[in-house]
Amino acid sequence: MALHLNLYHEIQKQKQQSRRDPLKLGMYGLGVVALCLAGYYCMRLREASQVMGRLDQMQAEWEKMEPLQKAAETRGADLSKAIQTSDALVQKIENRFYWAPLLDQLLEATPKNVQITKFDGKSDIDNGASTCSFTITGLSSGNEPRRVAEELRTALHNKFAEKHGKVTAVFQALDDAAETVFLDGRPLPVANFGIKLDLTEPQQLVENTQPKKTRTR
Amino acid sequence: MKLDKEQGKKVILSAILLCALLYCYFNLLLGPLAANEVRAEKTMKELRPQIAAAKLQIKQTQAIEARAPVASETLEQIKGMIPDGAPVAWFPPRMAEFFKRQGIDKTATRQTGEQAAPDLAGFKKLTWTIDLPKVEFVPLAIAIAGLENEEPLLEVTGVSIGTGADPQYQHGSISVTTIVRQ
Numbered sequence: 001m002a003l004h005l006n007l008y009h010e011i012q013k014q015k016q017q018s019r020r021d022p023l024k025l026g027m028y029g030l031g032v033v034a035l036c037l038a039g040y041y042c043m044r045l046r047e048a049s050q051v052m053g054r055l056d057q058m059q060a061e062w063e064k065m066e067p068l069q070k071a072a073e074t075r076g077a078d079l080s081k082a083i084q085t086s087d088a089l090v091q092k093i094e095n096r097f098y099w100a101p102l103l104d105q106l107l108e109a110t111p112k113n114v115q116i117t118k119f120d121g122k123s124d125i126d127n128g129a130s131t132c133s134f135t136i137t138g139l140s141s142g143n144e145p146r147r148v149a150e151e152l153r154t155a156l157h158n159k160f161a162e163k164h165g166k167v168t169a170v171f172q173a174l175d176d177a178a179e180t181v182f183l184d185g186r187p188l189p190v191a192n193f194g195i196k197l198d199l200t201e202p203q204q205l206v207e208n209t210q211p212k213k214t215r216t217r
Numbered sequence: 218m219k220l221d222k223e224q225g226k227k228v229i230l231s232a233i234l235l236c237a238l239l240y241c242y243f244n245l246l247l248g249p250l251a252a253n254e255v256r257a258e259k260t261m262k263e264l265r266p267q268i269a270a271a272k273l274q275i276k277q278t279q280a281i282e283a284r285a286p287v288a289s290e291t292l293e294q295i296k297g298m299i300p301d302g303a304p305v306a307w308f309p310p311r312m313a314e315f316f317k318r319q320g321i322d323k324t325a326t327r328q329t330g331e332q333a334a335p336d337l338a339g340f341k342k343l344t345w346t347i348d349l350p351k352v353e354f355v356p357l358a359i360a361i362a363g364l365e366n367e368e369p370l371l372e373v374t375g376v377s378i379g380t381g382a383d384p385q386y387q388h389g390s391i392s393v394t395t396i397v398r399q
Contacts, residue, residue: 023227030235037242044247048254055257058264062271069271072278079278079285081338086288088336089295092396096372100362103376107358116354118379122392137379 097123097130101163102199106136109159113183114152115139132164133198135172141181145191149174153195164199172196296398298370304328304343304397312347315367319360323350334396341399344374349389354378357389370396 006012018024099121110116121134136156140148149171157169172194180187300307309326316324325348332342349357357378365373375392 021224023224023231026228026231030231033235034238041242041246041250044250048250048257051254051257051261055261058261058268062264062268065268065271065275069274072271072275076274076278076281079281079288082292083281083284083288084336085338085340086291086295089340089396090291092337092372093369096365097374098365099373099376100358100365103354103358103361107355118377119354120377120379122375124374134376 095125095130097125097132099123102132102134102160105159105163106156109155110152111148111155113141113148113188115141129200131198131200133196135194135196137173137192137194139177139181139190140193141183141188141190143188145176145189146174149191149193149195152193156195156197160197160199164201166198166200168198170196295370295396299396299398304395308343308345308395312345315364316347316349316360319363320356321349321352321360324348325350329392332394337396339399340396343395343397345393345395347391347393349391351383351386352378352389353387357387361391364391364393368395 102121106116106119116136116138118137119134121132123130123132125131140146140152142148153169153171157167160169161167174191174193177190177192179190181190182188300311305328308328312326313324316322326345327348328343329346330344332344334340334342352360357376361373361376364371372394373391374394375390377390378387380387
Protein backbone atom coordinates (compact mmCIF):
# COMPACT_ATOMS: atom_id res chain seq x y z
CA MET A 1 0.00 0.00 0.00
CA ALA A 2 1.47 3.26 -1.11
CA LEU A 3 2.04 5.92 1.50
CA HIS A 4 -0.17 8.94 0.89
CA LEU A 5 1.07 12.16 2.29
CA ASN A 6 -1.15 15.24 2.38
CA LEU A 7 1.26 18.03 1.90
CA TYR A 8 -1.54 20.64 1.74
CA HIS A 9 -3.07 19.90 5.08
CA GLU A 10 -2.05 23.22 6.50
CA ILE A 11 -3.51 25.14 3.57
CA GLN A 12 -6.69 23.08 3.78
CA LYS A 13 -6.93 23.66 7.50
CA GLN A 14 -6.48 27.38 6.95
CA LYS A 15 -9.18 27.36 4.28
CA GLN A 16 -11.51 25.44 6.59
CA GLN A 17 -10.81 27.85 9.39
CA SER A 18 -11.39 30.77 7.08
CA ARG A 19 -14.75 29.22 6.00
CA ARG A 20 -15.80 28.83 9.61
CA ASP A 21 -14.55 32.25 10.64
CA PRO A 22 -17.07 33.37 13.33
CA LEU A 23 -16.52 36.98 12.43
CA LYS A 24 -17.42 36.31 8.84
CA LEU A 25 -20.40 34.23 9.86
CA GLY A 26 -21.37 36.93 12.32
CA MET A 27 -21.14 39.53 9.56
CA TYR A 28 -23.38 37.41 7.35
CA GLY A 29 -25.85 37.06 10.19
CA LEU A 30 -25.69 40.75 10.83
CA GLY A 31 -26.30 41.40 7.18
CA VAL A 32 -29.39 39.18 7.24
CA VAL A 33 -30.68 40.89 10.38
CA ALA A 34 -29.95 44.31 8.82
CA LEU A 35 -31.88 43.29 5.70
CA CYS A 36 -34.81 42.14 7.82
CA LEU A 37 -34.77 45.36 9.79
CA ALA A 38 -34.55 47.41 6.60
CA GLY A 39 -37.48 45.46 5.14
CA TYR A 40 -39.53 45.98 8.28
CA TYR A 41 -38.62 49.66 8.24
CA CYS A 42 -39.75 49.96 4.64
CA MET A 43 -43.01 48.27 5.51
CA ARG A 44 -43.61 50.60 8.47
CA LEU A 45 -42.61 53.58 6.36
CA ARG A 46 -45.19 52.58 3.77
CA GLU A 47 -47.86 52.19 6.45
CA ALA A 48 -46.93 55.52 8.00
CA SER A 49 -47.03 57.25 4.65
CA GLN A 50 -50.49 55.77 4.04
CA VAL A 51 -51.65 57.11 7.42
CA MET A 52 -50.11 60.51 6.64
CA GLY A 53 -51.82 60.47 3.27
CA ARG A 54 -55.17 59.79 4.93
CA LEU A 55 -54.46 62.56 7.43
CA ASP A 56 -53.60 65.00 4.65
CA GLN A 57 -56.80 64.05 2.87
CA MET A 58 -58.81 64.52 6.05
CA GLN A 59 -57.15 67.85 6.83
CA ALA A 60 -57.84 69.08 3.32
CA GLU A 61 -61.47 68.02 3.72
CA TRP A 62 -61.72 69.77 7.09
CA GLU A 63 -60.13 72.94 5.68
CA LYS A 64 -62.79 72.87 2.98
CA MET A 65 -65.62 72.02 5.40
CA GLU A 66 -64.78 74.39 8.25
CA PRO A 67 -65.72 77.66 6.50
CA LEU A 68 -68.77 75.96 5.01
CA GLN A 69 -69.79 74.78 8.47
CA LYS A 70 -69.34 78.24 9.98
CA ALA A 71 -71.35 79.81 7.17
CA ALA A 72 -74.03 77.13 7.52
CA GLU A 73 -74.15 77.67 11.28
CA THR A 74 -74.67 81.42 10.90
CA ARG A 75 -77.18 81.02 8.11
CA GLY A 76 -78.98 78.24 9.99
CA ALA A 77 -79.24 80.40 13.11
CA ASP A 78 -80.61 83.32 11.09
CA LEU A 79 -83.09 81.14 9.25
CA SER A 80 -84.17 79.35 12.44
CA LYS A 81 -84.80 82.68 14.10
CA ALA A 82 -86.84 83.84 11.12
CA ILE A 83 -88.80 80.57 11.07
CA GLN A 84 -89.43 80.71 14.82
CA THR A 85 -90.60 84.31 14.57
CA SER A 86 -92.81 83.46 11.63
CA ASP A 87 -94.29 80.44 13.47
CA ALA A 88 -94.81 82.47 16.64
CA LEU A 89 -96.56 85.21 14.67
CA VAL A 90 -98.81 82.70 12.91
CA GLN A 91 -99.59 81.06 16.28
CA LYS A 92 -100.44 84.43 17.80
CA ILE A 93 -102.68 85.32 14.88
CA GLU A 94 -104.45 81.97 14.81
CA ASN A 95 -104.86 81.56 18.56
CA ARG A 96 -106.36 84.95 19.27
CA PHE A 97 -109.44 85.06 21.42
CA TYR A 98 -112.32 86.13 19.20
CA TRP A 99 -114.91 88.28 20.88
CA ALA A 100 -117.42 88.44 18.03
CA PRO A 101 -118.70 84.84 18.45
CA LEU A 102 -118.98 85.41 22.20
CA LEU A 103 -121.04 88.57 21.74
CA ASP A 104 -123.16 86.72 19.18
CA GLN A 105 -123.83 83.91 21.67
CA LEU A 106 -124.66 86.43 24.36
CA LEU A 107 -127.22 88.04 22.05
CA GLU A 108 -128.75 84.68 21.22
CA ALA A 109 -129.05 83.68 24.87
CA THR A 110 -130.63 86.91 26.06
CA PRO A 111 -134.46 86.80 26.10
CA LYS A 112 -136.60 89.83 25.36
CA ASN A 113 -137.61 90.32 29.01
CA VAL A 114 -133.98 90.95 29.95
CA GLN A 115 -132.13 94.18 29.31
CA ILE A 116 -128.35 94.20 29.60
CA THR A 117 -127.16 97.59 30.71
CA LYS A 118 -123.47 96.90 31.02
CA PHE A 119 -120.97 94.44 29.62
CA ASP A 120 -117.38 94.31 30.78
CA GLY A 121 -114.97 91.61 29.66
CA LYS A 122 -111.29 90.75 29.47
CA SER A 123 -109.43 87.96 27.72
CA ASP A 124 -105.99 86.56 28.19
CA ILE A 125 -103.89 83.81 26.69
CA ASP A 126 -101.60 82.24 29.22
CA ASN A 127 -99.74 78.92 29.26
CA GLY A 128 -101.47 77.66 26.14
CA ALA A 129 -104.99 78.23 27.45
CA SER A 130 -107.14 81.21 26.59
CA THR A 131 -109.30 82.59 29.35
CA CYS A 132 -112.04 85.13 29.18
CA SER A 133 -114.05 86.59 31.98
CA PHE A 134 -116.87 89.02 31.63
CA THR A 135 -119.58 90.53 33.74
CA ILE A 136 -123.01 91.48 32.54
CA THR A 137 -125.25 93.80 34.49
CA GLY A 138 -128.89 94.33 33.65
CA LEU A 139 -132.57 94.15 34.44
CA SER A 140 -134.82 91.11 34.29
CA SER A 141 -138.56 91.48 34.21
CA GLY A 142 -141.46 89.07 34.57
CA ASN A 143 -143.85 87.76 37.17
CA GLU A 144 -140.82 86.23 38.87
CA PRO A 145 -137.89 88.44 37.80
CA ARG A 146 -135.37 86.52 39.92
CA ARG A 147 -136.32 83.32 38.10
CA VAL A 148 -135.85 85.10 34.75
CA ALA A 149 -132.37 86.17 35.87
CA GLU A 150 -131.57 82.62 36.97
CA GLU A 151 -132.82 81.27 33.64
CA LEU A 152 -130.52 83.73 31.89
CA ARG A 153 -127.55 82.61 34.02
CA THR A 154 -128.30 78.95 33.24
CA ALA A 155 -128.86 79.68 29.55
CA LEU A 156 -125.55 81.56 29.35
CA HIS A 157 -123.74 78.75 31.16
CA ASN A 158 -125.14 76.10 28.84
CA LYS A 159 -124.61 78.19 25.72
CA PHE A 160 -120.95 78.89 26.45
CA ALA A 161 -120.30 75.37 27.75
CA GLU A 162 -121.11 74.07 24.25
CA LYS A 163 -118.10 75.87 22.73
CA HIS A 164 -115.75 76.57 25.60
CA GLY A 165 -114.10 73.98 27.79
CA LYS A 166 -114.69 75.15 31.33
CA VAL A 167 -117.39 77.66 32.16
CA THR A 168 -118.48 79.14 35.45
CA ALA A 169 -121.40 81.53 35.73
CA VAL A 170 -122.17 83.08 39.09
CA PHE A 171 -124.38 85.88 40.30
CA GLN A 172 -122.54 88.88 41.61
CA ALA A 173 -125.77 90.60 42.53
CA LEU A 174 -129.49 89.87 42.34
CA ASP A 175 -131.86 92.38 43.93
CA ASP A 176 -135.50 93.19 43.49
CA ALA A 177 -136.01 96.70 42.13
CA ALA A 178 -138.69 99.08 43.33
CA GLU A 179 -139.79 100.15 39.85
CA THR A 180 -141.81 98.18 37.31
CA VAL A 181 -141.52 98.01 33.54
CA PHE A 182 -144.18 97.67 30.84
CA LEU A 183 -143.71 94.62 28.66
CA ASP A 184 -146.39 93.66 26.12
CA GLY A 185 -148.62 96.30 27.72
CA ARG A 186 -148.37 94.81 31.21
CA PRO A 187 -146.53 96.27 34.17
CA LEU A 188 -144.04 93.74 35.49
CA PRO A 189 -141.72 93.69 38.49
CA VAL A 190 -138.01 94.03 37.86
CA ALA A 191 -134.84 92.63 39.38
CA ASN A 192 -131.32 94.02 39.00
CA PHE A 193 -128.69 91.37 38.36
CA GLY A 194 -125.00 91.03 37.80
CA ILE A 195 -123.60 87.77 36.38
CA LYS A 196 -119.93 86.95 36.10
CA LEU A 197 -118.80 84.34 33.57
CA ASP A 198 -115.38 82.76 33.34
CA LEU A 199 -114.48 80.79 30.24
CA THR A 200 -111.37 78.71 29.87
CA GLU A 201 -110.47 76.83 26.75
CA PRO A 202 -107.37 75.17 25.42
CA GLN A 203 -105.51 77.22 22.84
CA GLN A 204 -106.87 76.42 19.43
CA LEU A 205 -107.93 77.97 16.19
CA VAL A 206 -111.32 79.56 16.70
CA GLU A 207 -113.44 80.28 13.70
CA ASN A 208 -114.44 83.90 13.56
CA THR A 209 -118.01 84.68 12.71
CA GLN A 210 -119.83 87.94 12.55
CA PRO A 211 -122.78 88.28 14.91
CA LYS A 212 -126.11 87.89 13.24
CA LYS A 213 -128.21 90.99 12.77
CA THR A 214 -131.45 89.16 13.54
CA ARG A 215 -131.84 90.52 17.04
CA THR A 216 -131.30 93.97 18.37
CA ARG A 217 -131.03 95.27 21.85
CA MET B 218 -13.61 26.41 17.72
CA LYS B 219 -11.32 28.69 19.45
CA LEU B 220 -11.04 32.39 18.73
CA ASP B 221 -7.70 33.98 18.72
CA LYS B 222 -7.14 37.37 20.29
CA GLU B 223 -7.62 39.30 17.06
CA GLN B 224 -10.88 37.54 16.32
CA GLY B 225 -12.11 38.14 19.85
CA LYS B 226 -11.52 41.86 19.42
CA LYS B 227 -13.42 41.79 16.12
CA VAL B 228 -16.37 39.97 17.72
CA ILE B 229 -16.58 42.52 20.53
CA LEU B 230 -16.34 45.38 18.05
CA SER B 231 -19.04 43.78 15.92
CA ALA B 232 -21.27 43.35 18.96
CA ILE B 233 -20.81 47.01 19.87
CA LEU B 234 -21.59 48.00 16.29
CA LEU B 235 -24.67 45.82 16.32
CA CYS B 236 -25.88 47.41 19.53
CA ALA B 237 -25.30 50.88 18.09
CA LEU B 238 -27.08 49.92 14.92
CA LEU B 239 -30.05 48.53 16.80
CA TYR B 240 -30.21 51.60 19.00
CA CYS B 241 -30.17 53.91 15.99
CA TYR B 242 -32.68 51.75 14.18
CA PHE B 243 -35.25 51.75 16.97
CA ASN B 244 -34.70 55.23 18.32
CA LEU B 245 -33.89 57.27 15.26
CA LEU B 246 -35.83 55.45 12.57
CA LEU B 247 -38.72 53.41 13.96
CA GLY B 248 -39.38 55.62 16.99
CA PRO B 249 -40.15 58.90 15.19
CA LEU B 250 -42.04 56.97 12.55
CA ALA B 251 -44.29 55.36 15.16
CA ALA B 252 -44.67 58.67 17.00
CA ASN B 253 -45.69 60.41 13.77
CA GLU B 254 -48.15 57.66 13.05
CA VAL B 255 -49.68 57.89 16.53
CA ARG B 256 -49.91 61.68 16.21
CA ALA B 257 -51.56 61.36 12.83
CA GLU B 258 -54.05 58.78 14.13
CA LYS B 259 -54.87 61.04 17.07
CA THR B 260 -55.40 64.03 14.79
CA MET B 261 -57.59 61.93 12.52
CA LYS B 262 -59.58 60.73 15.52
CA GLU B 263 -60.20 64.36 16.46
CA LEU B 264 -60.99 65.43 12.91
CA ARG B 265 -63.43 62.61 12.16
CA PRO B 266 -66.24 63.81 14.51
CA GLN B 267 -65.58 67.42 13.52
CA ILE B 268 -66.03 66.60 9.85
CA ALA B 269 -69.13 64.53 10.66
CA ALA B 270 -70.54 67.43 12.71
CA ALA B 271 -69.78 69.86 9.88
CA LYS B 272 -71.55 67.60 7.37
CA LEU B 273 -74.53 67.28 9.72
CA GLN B 274 -74.65 71.06 10.23
CA ILE B 275 -74.60 71.65 6.47
CA LYS B 276 -77.34 69.05 6.03
CA GLN B 277 -79.46 70.61 8.78
CA THR B 278 -79.01 74.06 7.30
CA GLN B 279 -80.08 72.71 3.92
CA ALA B 280 -83.21 71.27 5.57
CA ILE B 281 -83.89 74.62 7.25
CA GLU B 282 -83.27 76.41 3.95
CA ALA B 283 -85.96 74.26 2.38
CA ARG B 284 -88.45 75.53 4.99
CA ALA B 285 -87.18 79.08 4.90
CA PRO B 286 -88.96 80.41 1.77
CA VAL B 287 -92.40 79.76 3.30
CA ALA B 288 -91.40 81.40 6.59
CA SER B 289 -89.76 84.35 4.80
CA GLU B 290 -92.83 84.83 2.66
CA THR B 291 -95.07 84.75 5.76
CA LEU B 292 -92.78 87.22 7.54
CA GLU B 293 -92.76 89.53 4.54
CA GLN B 294 -96.54 89.32 4.33
CA ILE B 295 -96.84 90.17 8.02
CA LYS B 296 -94.33 93.01 7.72
CA GLY B 297 -96.32 94.27 4.75
CA MET B 298 -99.38 94.58 6.99
CA ILE B 299 -97.56 97.01 9.29
CA PRO B 300 -97.28 100.56 7.95
CA ASP B 301 -93.96 102.39 8.18
CA GLY B 302 -93.44 105.02 10.82
CA ALA B 303 -94.29 105.38 14.47
CA PRO B 304 -97.39 103.34 15.42
CA VAL B 305 -98.80 106.26 17.37
CA ALA B 306 -98.88 108.18 14.09
CA TRP B 307 -100.73 105.61 12.02
CA PHE B 308 -102.71 103.40 14.38
CA PRO B 309 -105.24 105.91 15.84
CA PRO B 310 -106.19 107.32 12.37
CA ARG B 311 -106.47 103.76 11.07
CA MET B 312 -108.90 102.86 13.87
CA ALA B 313 -110.87 106.08 13.40
CA GLU B 314 -111.20 105.30 9.70
CA PHE B 315 -112.19 101.69 10.38
CA PHE B 316 -114.93 102.60 12.89
CA LYS B 317 -116.17 105.35 10.57
CA ARG B 318 -116.64 102.71 7.90
CA GLN B 319 -118.62 100.72 10.48
CA GLY B 320 -120.88 103.70 11.15
CA ILE B 321 -119.24 104.72 14.44
CA ASP B 322 -118.06 108.28 13.98
CA LYS B 323 -116.56 109.16 17.30
CA THR B 324 -113.45 107.29 18.40
CA ALA B 325 -110.49 108.15 20.56
CA THR B 326 -107.50 105.83 20.46
CA ARG B 327 -104.65 106.15 22.89
CA GLN B 328 -101.62 104.02 23.59
CA THR B 329 -101.61 102.53 27.07
CA GLY B 330 -98.45 100.48 27.09
CA GLU B 331 -95.75 98.50 25.41
CA GLN B 332 -94.94 94.83 25.95
CA ALA B 333 -91.78 92.98 25.09
CA ALA B 334 -92.24 89.99 22.82
CA PRO B 335 -89.16 87.82 23.31
CA ASP B 336 -90.43 85.15 20.93
CA LEU B 337 -91.00 87.69 18.16
CA ALA B 338 -87.58 88.91 17.09
CA GLY B 339 -87.87 92.32 15.45
CA PHE B 340 -91.38 92.93 16.71
CA LYS B 341 -93.03 94.33 19.82
CA LYS B 342 -96.53 94.53 21.21
CA LEU B 343 -98.36 97.74 21.89
CA THR B 344 -101.53 98.04 23.91
CA TRP B 345 -104.21 100.58 23.09
CA THR B 346 -107.57 101.67 24.36
CA ILE B 347 -110.18 102.64 21.81
CA ASP B 348 -112.86 104.78 23.36
CA LEU B 349 -116.23 104.86 21.63
CA PRO B 350 -118.49 107.39 23.36
CA LYS B 351 -121.56 106.83 21.19
CA VAL B 352 -122.23 103.24 20.21
CA GLU B 353 -124.91 100.60 20.32
CA PHE B 354 -124.33 97.01 21.30
CA VAL B 355 -124.98 95.33 17.95
CA PRO B 356 -123.08 97.80 15.74
CA LEU B 357 -120.19 97.54 18.19
CA ALA B 358 -120.28 93.72 18.06
CA ILE B 359 -120.31 93.85 14.26
CA ALA B 360 -117.44 96.34 14.31
CA ILE B 361 -115.45 94.06 16.63
CA ALA B 362 -116.06 91.11 14.29
CA GLY B 363 -114.85 93.24 11.37
CA LEU B 364 -111.84 94.39 13.33
CA GLU B 365 -110.89 90.83 14.24
CA ASN B 366 -111.23 89.77 10.61
CA GLU B 367 -109.51 92.73 8.98
CA GLU B 368 -106.63 93.16 11.40
CA PRO B 369 -104.87 89.84 11.98
CA LEU B 370 -102.12 91.48 14.00
CA LEU B 371 -104.59 93.00 16.39
CA GLU B 372 -106.06 91.14 19.35
CA VAL B 373 -109.00 92.44 21.33
CA THR B 374 -108.18 91.87 25.00
CA GLY B 375 -111.06 93.69 26.60
CA VAL B 376 -114.52 94.95 25.73
CA SER B 377 -116.64 97.20 27.84
CA ILE B 378 -120.01 98.67 26.97
CA GLY B 379 -122.48 100.38 29.21
CA THR B 380 -124.84 103.27 29.57
CA GLY B 381 -123.14 106.63 29.27
CA ALA B 382 -124.18 110.23 29.71
CA ASP B 383 -126.38 110.11 26.64
CA PRO B 384 -129.24 107.66 27.40
CA GLN B 385 -129.80 107.06 23.68
CA TYR B 386 -126.36 105.51 23.24
CA GLN B 387 -123.98 103.33 25.16
CA HIS B 388 -120.41 104.09 25.91
CA GLY B 389 -117.97 101.51 24.58
CA SER B 390 -114.33 100.87 25.21
CA ILE B 391 -112.10 98.28 23.58
CA SER B 392 -108.62 97.26 24.73
CA VAL B 393 -106.44 95.90 21.97
CA THR B 394 -102.91 94.62 21.51
CA THR B 395 -101.11 95.08 18.21
CA ILE B 396 -97.89 93.62 16.90
CA VAL B 397 -95.65 96.25 15.35
CA ARG B 398 -92.08 96.43 14.07
CA GLN B 399 -89.41 97.31 16.57
